[in-house]
Amino acid sequence: xxxxxxxxxxxxxxxxxxxxxxxxxxxxxxxxxxxxxxxxxxxxxxxxxxxxxxxxxxxxxxxxxxxxxxxxxxxxxxxxxxxxxxxxxxxxxxxxxxxxxxxxxxxxxxxxxxxxxxxxxxxxxxxxxxxxxxxxxxxxxxxxxxxxxxxxxxxxxxxxxxxxxxxxxxxxxxxxxxxxxxxxxxxxxxxxxxxxxxxxxxxxxxxxxxxxxxxxxxxxxxxxxxxxxxxxxxxxxxxxxxxxxxxxxxxxxxxxxxxxxxxxxxxxxxxxxxxxxxxxxxxxxxxxxxxxxxxxxxxxxxxxxxxxxxxxxxxxxxxxxxxxxxxxxxxxxxxxxxxxxxxxxxxxxxxxxxxxxxxxxxxxxxxxxxxxxxxxxxxxxxxxxxxxxxxxxxxxxxxxxxxxxxxxxxxxxxxxxxxxxxxxxxxxxxxxxxxxxxxxxxxxxxxxxxxxxxxxxxxxxxxxxxxxxx
Amino acid sequence: xxxxxxxxxxxxxxxxxxxxxxxxxxxxxxxxxxxxxxxxxxxxxxxxxxxxxxxxxxxxxxxxxxxxxxxxxxxxxxxxxxxxxxxxxxxxxxxxxxxxxxxxxxxxxxxxxxxxxxxxxxxxxxxxxxxxxxxxxxxxxxxxxxxxxxxxxxxxxxxxxxxxxxxxxxxxxxxxxxxxxxxxxxxxxxxxxxxxxxxxxxxxxxxxxxxxxxxxxxxxxxxxxxxxxxxxxxxxxxxxxxxxxxxxxxxxxxxxxxxxxxxxxxxxxxxxxxxxxxxxxxxxxxxxxxxxxxxxxxxxxxxxxxxxxxxxxxxxxxxxxxxxxxxxxxxxxxxxxxxxxxxxxxxxxxxxxxxxxxxxxxxxxxxxxxxxxxxxxxxxxxxxxxxxxxxxxxxxxxxxxxxxxxxxxxxxxxxxxxxxxxxxxxxxxxxxxxxxxxxxxxxxxxxxxxxxxxxxxxxxxxxxxxxxxx
Numbered sequence: 001x002x003x004x005x006x007x008x009x010x011x012x013x014x015x016x017x018x019x020x021x022x023x024x025x026x027x028x029x030x031x032x033x034x035x036x037x038x039x040x041x042x043x044x045x046x047x048x049x050x051x052x053x054x055x056x057x058x059x060x061x062x063x064x065x066x067x068x069x070x071x072x073x074x075x076x077x078x079x080x081x082x083x084x085x086x087x088x089x090x091x092x093x094x095x096x097x098x099x100x101x102x103x104x105x106x107x108x109x110x111x112x113x114x115x116x117x118x119x120x121x122x123x124x125x126x127x128x129x130x131x132x133x134x135x136x137x138x139x140x141x142x143x144x145x146x147x148x149x150x151x152x153x154x155x156x157x158x159x160x161x162x163x164x165x166x167x168x169x170x171x172x173x174x175x176x177x178x179x180x181x182x183x184x185x186x187x188x189x190x191x192x193x194x195x196x197x198x199x200x201x202x203x204x205x206x207x208x209x210x211x212x213x214x215x216x217x218x219x220x221x222x223x224x225x226x227x228x229x230x231x232x233x234x235x236x237x238x239x240x241x242x243x244x245x246x247x248x249x250x251x252x253x254x255x256x257x258x259x260x261x262x263x264x265x266x267x268x269x270x271x272x273x274x275x276x277x278x279x280x281x282x283x284x285x286x287x288x289x290x291x292x293x294x295x296x297x298x299x300x301x302x303x304x305x306x307x308x309x310x311x312x313x314x315x316x317x318x319x320x321x322x323x324x325x326x327x328x329x330x331x332x333x334x335x336x337x338x339x340x341x342x343x344x345x346x347x348x349x350x351x352x353x354x355x356x357x358x359x360x361x362x363x364x365x366x367x368x369x370x371x372x373x374x375x376x377x378x379x380x381x382x383x384x385x386x387x388x389x390x391x392x393x394x395x396x397x398x399x400x401x402x403x404x405x406x407x408x409x410x411x412x413x414x415x416x417x418x419x420x421x422x423x424x425x426x427x428x429x430x431x432x433x434x435x436x437x438x439x440x441x442x443x444x445x446x447x448x449x450x451x452x453x454x455x456x457x458x459x460x461x462x463x464x465x466x467x468x469x470x
Numbered sequence: 471x472x473x474x475x476x477x478x479x480x481x482x483x484x485x486x487x488x489x490x491x492x493x494x495x496x497x498x499x500x501x502x503x504x505x506x507x508x509x510x511x512x513x514x515x516x517x518x519x520x521x522x523x524x525x526x527x528x529x530x531x532x533x534x535x536x537x538x539x540x541x542x543x544x545x546x547x548x549x550x551x552x553x554x555x556x557x558x559x560x561x562x563x564x565x566x567x568x569x570x571x572x573x574x575x576x577x578x579x580x581x582x583x584x585x586x587x588x589x590x591x592x593x594x595x596x597x598x599x600x601x602x603x604x605x606x607x608x609x610x611x612x613x614x615x616x617x618x619x620x621x622x623x624x625x626x627x628x629x630x631x632x633x634x635x636x637x638x639x640x641x642x643x644x645x646x647x648x649x650x651x652x653x654x655x656x657x658x659x660x661x662x663x664x665x666x667x668x669x670x671x672x673x674x675x676x677x678x679x680x681x682x683x684x685x686x687x688x689x690x691x692x693x694x695x696x697x698x699x700x701x702x703x704x705x706x707x708x709x710x711x712x713x714x715x716x717x718x719x720x721x722x723x724x725x726x727x728x729x730x731x732x733x734x735x736x737x738x739x740x741x742x743x744x745x746x747x748x749x750x751x752x753x754x755x756x757x758x759x760x761x762x763x764x765x766x767x768x769x770x771x772x773x774x775x776x777x778x779x780x781x782x783x784x785x786x787x788x789x790x791x792x793x794x795x796x797x798x799x800x801x802x803x804x805x806x807x808x809x810x811x812x813x814x815x816x817x818x819x820x821x822x823x824x825x826x827x828x829x830x831x832x833x834x835x836x837x838x839x840x841x842x843x844x845x846x847x848x849x850x851x852x853x854x855x856x857x858x859x860x861x862x863x864x865x866x867x868x869x870x871x872x873x874x875x876x877x878x879x880x881x882x883x884x885x886x887x888x889x890x891x892x893x894x895x896x897x898x899x900x901x902x903x904x905x906x907x908x909x910x911x912x913x914x915x916x917x918x919x920x921x922x923x924x925x926x927x928x929x930x931x932x933x934x935x936x937x938x939x940x
Contacts, residue, residue, distance in 0.1 A: 095615075095805055116610040128602045128817075136595065140586040140786035145565075175645060175790075175811060182810040186681070191661060204812070211656070211809035316610035320645075320815045335565055339681035340652040341645060342674070345790045345815045347598075 001290075002370075003038055004045035011046060015055055015066055026056060026064040052374065054381045070384060076392035076405040078228065081199040081218035081437060085239055088210035088434040094203050097425060107457050108445070110416075110427035112202075112252070114400065115371065115447045116316050120364040124315065127354045131347055138350070143343040145334060147173020147323070151353040155323055158356060161291060162249075162284060163298030164307065164325065171323050172334060175344050177282045177310035180324040181245070182208050184306045187336040188276050188329055189214065193242040196235060198227045200403070200432030200441070202252045205245060205280075216434050217241065223394050223403065226251065226258035229265045236273050243276040249284035249293045253403045253432055253443040255396025257287060263296045270304055276329070281309040282322075285365055287398035288373045303327030311352055313399070314365060319348040372400040378450040379458065386462025388469055400447040403429075406440045410468045413439055418464055424457055471760075472840070473508055474515035481516060485525055485536055496526060496534040522844065524851045540854055546862035546875040548698065551669040551688035551907060555709055558680035558904040564673050567895060577927050578915070580886075580897035582672075582722070584870065585841065585917045586786045590834035594785065597824045601817055608820070613813040615804060617643020617793070621823040625793055628826060631761060632719075632754060633768030634777065634795065641793050642804060645814050647752045647780035650794040651715070652678050654776045657806040658746050658799055659684065663712040666705060668697045670873070670902030670911070672722045675715060675750075686904050687711065693864050693873065696721060696728035699735045706743050713746040719754035719763045723873045723902055723913040725866025727757060733766045740774060746799070751779040752792075755835055757868035758843045773797030781822055783869070784835060789818040842870040848920040849928065856932025858939055870917040873899075876910045880938045883909055888934055894927055 001009075014020055027035070029043045036043075047064050050056045057067045097110050131139060146152070152168035159166055174180035189195070191213035197205065199218035209216055217235050220228045226248055235241060246266065248258035258266070270277045279296050287293050297307040306329060310322030321344075326333035355361050379402055383393055392405040406412065412428035419426055429441025442461075448454050471479075484490055497505070499513045506513075517534050520526045527537045567580050601609060616622070622638035629636055644650035659665070661683035667675065669688035679686055687709060690701045696718055705711060716736070718728035728736070740747045749766050757763050767777040776799060780792030791814075796803035825831050846866055853863055853874055862875040876882065882898035889896055899911025912931075918924050 095801075095808060111612075113612055116607070121610070125602065125606065129599065132595070132598045132602055137586070138788075140591070140788040142581075142583055142787040175815075178809075179811045204809070207805070207809040211806055317612040317813075318608075318610040318816050320813075331565075335677070336681055338565060339648075339674070339677040341649045341811070343787075343790075345645075345818060346788050347817075348815060 004042045004049065007036060007038060007042060007046040008049040011050060012053070012055055020066045022066050022068055024066050025062070026066065028063055049374075052381070053377050054384075073384065073391050073393045075395060076223045076403065078220050078222040079199045079218075079437075080220055081433070082435060083217070083231070083235060085194045085215040085217045086434050087215060088206055089436055094207055094431060097427070103423075106423045106425055107448070107454070108425050109448065109457065109461070110425040110443070111445055112313070113317060113445070113447060114313050115368070115449065116318075117449075118364070118367060118371070120360070120367045121316065123358065123360040124351055124355045127351045128347065131350050135350065139347045141346070143346040143349070145338055145343055147171070147344060148346060148349040148353060151321070151349045152323070154353050154356040158361075159295075159325075162281065163294035165298075166325050170325050170330070172326060172330070172337065173344055173349060174308070174310070174322040174324055174337070175320040175341070176312050176322040177280060177308045178204055178208065178322075179341065180308040180310070180322050181205065181278060181280065182212070183333060183336045183340060184278055184308065184324060184326065184329070185209075185212060185214070185243075186340070187326070187332040188306070189242050194239055196232060196241050196244045197434075198246060198251065198254075200253055200429060200438055201245070202247065203427070203431040206432070206434060218434055221254065222256070223254045224256050225262060226256050227266065229262055229269060232266065233269055236269060241273070241275060243278055244270060245278045245280065246296070247280045247283065248296055249281060250287050250396065250398030252283060252399060253401050255394045255399055255401055255403065257293045257397040260294060263294070264299055267296050267299050267305070271302070275304070277305045279305050279307045281307060282313050283399035284309070285314050286369055286372060286400070288369060289397070290369070297325065300327065303329070306333075314368065315352065315355070315361070319352060320345065321348050321352050369398070372398075372446065375400060375446040375450050376402060379444060379446045382450075382455060382458040383444075383462070386459045388462070388466050400445065402444040402446055404442050404444065406442070406465055407469060408440055410440045410465055412442045415464045415468050419461065422460060424460065426461060474512045474519065477506060477508065477512060477516040478519040481520060482523070482525055490536050492536050492539055494536050495532070496536065498533055519844075522851070523847050524854070543854065543861050543863045545865060546693045546873065548692040549669045549688075549690050549907075551690060551903070552905060553687070553701070553705060555664045555685040555687045556904050557685060558676055559906055564677055564901060567897070573893075576893045576895055577918070577924070578895050579918065579927065579931075580895040580913070581915055582783070583787060583915070583917060584783050585838070585919065586788075587919075588834070588837060588841070590830070590837045591786065593828065593830040594821055594825045597821045598817065601820050605820065609817045611816070613816040613819070615808055615813055617641070617814060618816060618819040618823060621791070621819045622793070624823050624826040628831075629765075629795070632751065633764035635768075636795050640795050640800070642796060642800070642807065643814055643819060644778070644780070644792040644794055644807070645790040645811070646782055646792040647750060647778045648674055648678065648792075649811065650778040650780070650792050651675065651748055651750065652682070653803060653806045653810060654748055654778065654794060654796065654799070655679075655682060655684070655713075656810070657796070657802040658776070659712050664709055666702060666711050666714045667904075668716060668721065670723055670899060670908055671715070672717065673897070673901040676902070676904060688904055691724065692726070693724045694726050695732060696726050697736065699732055699739060702736065703739055706739060711743070711745060713748060714740060715748045715750065716766070717750045717753065718766055719751060720757050720866070720868030722753060722869060723871050725864045725869055725871055725873065727763045727867040730764060733764070734769055737766050737769055737775070741772070745774070747775045749775050749777045751777060752783050753869040754779070755784050756839055756842060756870070758839060759867070760839070767795065770797065773799070776803075784838065785822065785825070785831070789822060790815065791818050791822050839868070842868075842916065845870060845916040845920050846872060849914060849916045852925060852928040853914075853932070856929045858932070858936050870915065872914040872916055874912050874914065876912070876935055877939060878910055880910045880935055882912045885934045885938050889931065892930060894930060896931060
């Protein structure tokens with residue numbers, strides 16, 4: 001945590017504890033700088049952070065004051081999906097939504113795209129240029145089916161941060177995490193099998209399961225601690241579930257990080273029922289707290305966890321570089337990859353490998369963690385400001401997604417259609433459910449920089465929701 | 471056809487007709503130049519071509535003489551696979567072979583890789599550099615699910631050469647032709663369905679069908695005219711076949727171009743049985759004769775032909791740029807693509823688009839057609855020289871693959887294992903059959919430049935075959 005962040009936390013605590021009260025003037029920048037032995041600019045940054053969080057307000061020429069206390073909306077309750085396997089019913093909406101993303105005039109609050117405008121990406125750029133200039137043969141030829149060894153070596157090192165000890169030989173490169181998950185499902189399961197998933201679940205995963213003809217059972221999921229292991233256990237006792245798909249770290253769309261004890265309990269259940277866990281770690285590196293959370297895979301002793309990830313959210317989607325550690329299913333996965341897609345683009349793999357090796361990746365991730373955290377705080381304030389009373393909102397521990405639950409009577413599918421006419425796209429919650437639940441929820445992509453344009457959009461969104469309540 | 475090629479053809483014809491006889495001295499370069507009104511160097515090139523084809527031999531200081539007439543081995547007969555649906559049995563060999571390809575010491579006669587060392591690829595290179603320098607945002611972001619419109623527009627123009635009239639909207643970009651075919655199969659058929667294929671069929675297609683749980687029926691296929699429409703008709707009458715996979719132009723591995731009448735008959739059969747044709751055109755642009763042959767798709771009136779292709783064989787595998795025209799299955803294909811893989815790498819698509827638009831693609835293809843044709847002639851001579859009597863060999867009409875049928879008793883699977891120890895990899899024919907037929911056949915990749923090293927390898931291969939006959 002940076003110095004200014006520590007100071008901000010300290011001050012926030014004092015306000016929370018009532019040491020500084022509503023309306024009271026806060027110490028001057030200079031005196032705080034002397035008190036804590038930090039620079040003027042550190043104090044200024046800390047105050048700006050608190051202002052962003054709407055804890056304090058500036059008064060021109062007289063300093064900062066404690067802001068009127070706003071009640072933070074509660075976290076949504078644990079989800080309660082139907083406890084039996086269902087066919088997935090959502091389909092066309094998603095494709096329609098994706099078509100819209102390429103229309104440059106549309107503001108894609110519904111998308112899962114990260115922020116790719118940061119200067120910390122420039123070294124990646126330089127590396128791509130260098131490769132194109134000097135490594136002709138390697139870039140034009142067929143890549144190895146497993147992917148570039150230079151990249152796999154770097155990934156093996158990266159994965160230590162999540163507690164996973166693997167070697168380059170254990171990793172297979174894929175073109176993104178979705179491709180890894182789809183091949184893993186094809187390699188290990190069969191159409192008609194029942195897969196347990198979190199509820200809500202990312203719509204891309206839902207579409208994948210649907211298109212391959214799987215049935216799903218949606219497991220109750222807590223927005224702060226993840227999939228209910230108790231509910232999963234009951235489901236496992238009742239149905240012939242073949243696998244579990246989970247995003248335990250910086251979950252999409254809920255933002256939780258599953259506590260370690262719960263991760264281990266989930267793994268123990270998978271072991272006792274001898275089923276596979278598909279762990280999607282695509283947002284795991286974007287956890288607000290450092291060091292990053294452990295993967296379920298890190299406790300896996302018999303290779304039953306297939307860990308998928310990619311650079312799509314952490315670096316850039318256009319690289320199409322993902323990877324999987326298929327564990328005991330390594331050969332089956334490789335055969336499926338050969339049959340279905342073959343090898344991947346070499347040039348973006350090589351660029352990513354150098355980006356990590358030269359230390360640029362870690363610098364970039366550090367930056368993005370802070371940016372997304374700040375973005376989510378600002379978006380949360382806007383939701384509080386523009387949305388009606390009676391909502392719930394998640395407290396993401398990383399990633400860049402907010403999940404807002406609106407009063408029961410709000411139909412976000414209708415609201416989304418209205419907003420579409422204003423060239424604003426939002427993802428209604430029903431996309432994240434196999435059975436069309438969560439129509440009164442919405443996911444907001446906070447990677448879009450919190451500028452005036454996006455503030456205005458949030459205001460329109462809030463207004464549309466208010467109208468829908470009437 | 472270049473001037474020297476026309477002259478070479480004329481002279482070859484005269485030798486064939488006996489106008490110049492074995493041992494006879496051919497006209498001097500100067501006199502031939504005067505007779506035909508062409509330059510000295512044109513005549514020299516023509517003579518070199520004939521020398522390569524072993525029709526003439528040079529005698530130092532005295533000119534060229536008609537070479538002893540070697541009998542061209544016959545074309546292999548039509549294949550006779552079992553006429554019932556079978557499960558595919560070949561598997562591990564292919565993955566093992568692919569692993570070997572990345573060992574730099576191994577000579578990969580078994581691979582399907584094209585020649586990517588030609589200077590006509592340099593403009594592609596320049597374009598990649600330019601893109602990386604100037605189009606940051608477009609390259610890092612998510613691509614549209616259908617792929618870059620700049621590329622699709624160029625592809626629509628290209629496809630006119632094969633007689634297919636489509637617009638950019640009809641085309642979807644894939645990461646290679648294999649990925650297109652796999653998604654097409656998933657979108658249109660179901661595991662357990664029976665698919666009709668040529669016999670032999672490219673091993674990648676075979677693995678794909680196997681890994682998705684399809685049954686196949688191998689249709690007798692003529693090495694000069696392609697899949698037997700009569701045999702297909704009988705099979706269709708007897709079995710509930712759901713689709714046909716065919717490579718009608720510059721077939722891999724047989725090199726035939728299906729005559730137009732036969733293509734139309736195949737399409738008519740598909741229409742009358744209301745089934746889908748998966749047409750793989752990945753080698754179609756590499757037909758020796760210009761203009762290139764028509765696609766089956768070009769006669770399709772009800773969108774039942776799903777035409778897949780890619781730049782893997784024509785430009786460079788490392789681009790991972792392929793495409794499909796899914797016809798009436800457009801939306802189903804797009805949904806399957808979204809669910810299984812998502813979007814593709816933008817930078818290689820944009821580079822390919824400019825490569826075509828600026829005319830470099832056509833120049834490159836013209837060059838590669840000539841190079842591959844010459845290569846195949848040289849490799850054919852080497853086979854004739856180093857292999858035993860009693861073999862059959864294909865007369866490819868394009869692409870860069872030769873298929874050699876050896877006497878019955880030769881087991882190429884064993885020979886391939888022996889050669890493996892010498893760091894030489896060849897593809898035994900059994901890889902191209904669902905039921906392990908063609909153990910006495912071998913496919914040779916003539917994209918490997920016909921230099922002394924590769925000549926020596928061909929000699930070793932020939933010797934190994936001779937030993938296997940004893």
